[in-house]
Amino acid sequence: MTVAERITRWIAQIHASSQAALAVRLVIALAGAIALVVPGVQDWDQVDVVVLVGPALLIACVVLPDSLASLMFMAVVAGGWLFRAPSGVSWGVVVTGIALLAVHLASAFAAQIPSYAQVSRRALQRWLLPAMIAALLAPVVAVAAALVRNAEVPGSLLVTVAALAAATAAVWFASGQSAVDRES
């Protein structure tokens, strides 16, 4: 397929884009913009690479949701936050976390349908509950972390090891590894 044919096909697909595909890409764009802007308005200086690379990666996320672009965008934003932000919990990190979650979920939904596909209204029915719980987790964890920090509870090796083990178990399970049943 020549470049001209490829461009023609893209234009035709944009013309034929369904409302669902456009709406979900709009969500990616809005949530991604929020994830870029919120760290930028904080007291600390934003990492330059986020400002330079972030918008380009966001455009890539909107155009190619079923690609590594979303992973790189989220990694850049989260990495930028961790490199420069002070070790604390603020409203900014909650908003950024929810925005990144929205980018992830919208990209996941957009990735499984062709842009021109006609999508049923009931398509998001089974997504609502986990998405709501995940979105609520961010403020809940933030509040819990703030409470613990304000209570000045000293950290211990045991708590750290337990948290690390829990995180490892969650990641182990989520990545599809299993000690019991192993598929061929």
Place this chain on the structure above:
Amino acid sequence: MTWRPTHAQVRAVTLAAALLVVAVLARRPDAAVIGLPLAFVAVWGRYFRPRERPEVSSELDSDVLFEGQATTYRLQVSGTLDPDIDMVVAALPRTPWFRYDPMQAAIAEPVADGTVSLEVGVRSERWGLRQLERPNVIATSVLGAYRVQVQSGATLTVRTLPLREGFEAVDSVPRPAGLVGLHRSRRPGEGTELAGMRPFRTGDRLRRINWSVSARTRELHVTSTWSDRDTEVVILLDTGIEVGISEGIDGRSSSLDTAVRAAASIAEHYLRHGDRVRLVDTGSVVRGVRAGSGRAHLRRILDVLVHADRKGRQQDEAQLARRHRVRPDSLVLVLSPLLRQSILGYIVTLVHSGCTVIAVDTLPTDVADVIDLEQHDATAWPLAWRLRLLERRAELDRLGDLGVPTVPWRGAGTLDEVLRDAARVAAAPRIRS
């Protein structure tokens, strides 16, 4: 192929792992705020990972269509679906001469109650025998975490018959010859068409006596009728050349499109009136249809027309005359762009054998304007066509001198005038030398 994690699941797992490790080791609660929702999404997606692979079967409501007619393409999941399958997405590849509803033929349907059914409207826009490609079908799990390519059924074949508009012609054929039929013959006899009143003669049936006229004239009179007869209509389809652009039933027609559609309409018309219709395809030695009548015969003709193709081995004038002998009293309708010498020669042969021949011109009127700039010279091409059309005009004039009228195909009523003329000429008294 098994259920495989998508980019979304890989993304969630990778970012969650990295952020949670940083949160724990570097004591960064903000990393946990960002990472924990992603970890939850990753765990949810993994927990509701489907195990079974669905199988999809495809079917068409009707695999025989008329041009412009639509049917429904159904994709159904056979058996019971894994309850963890969230959505089935299907996309039909584009196939020439089919129009889909929705336009791009891609549908995403969530699984409800363990079943899913996807429907796409398919409209056939050109006659012929074509295959609908297999659809690309994928099934996804909740949160788009896992995905599997689903094997869809076999390719489906759609037979599109070249019949749409109703064709009507005057109820006259030049030489009605058979014993049954609906055409009024030139000969008085048993029939339904009123010829007049005449005095009773020996041999007349008593039920033919018109009592009111007999009482008034005080002499026995009978109602005389014309006998009802049929004829053999031969449709000669020239598939040796296709001129013009074919855009389907709603657009421009090539000469072959016009010829095939006209053949179907003419066959349907004459078979409806009880005549015997025969089809001769110049591009095939075996695909002709012998003379016959009735609805089943129409289906036979339509089935052969579906295969009409200019790529077939064309027969020259001598082969046509040898392989397709036509009865002298037949009505021969030649559907052709009238550009090939072999067809013109065969028409002359038919006229000399005593047939009534009518040439239906299927050449598109805008033929000189159709230019392929990659193959044709923009200046020379229209000029060449103009010369060729002048030459053709002279050839058609010579055919006219032989008694072969040429009419362009205009649908209903195309043949009315020439059929009347031919019937009048056939009914005129002849002087035998």
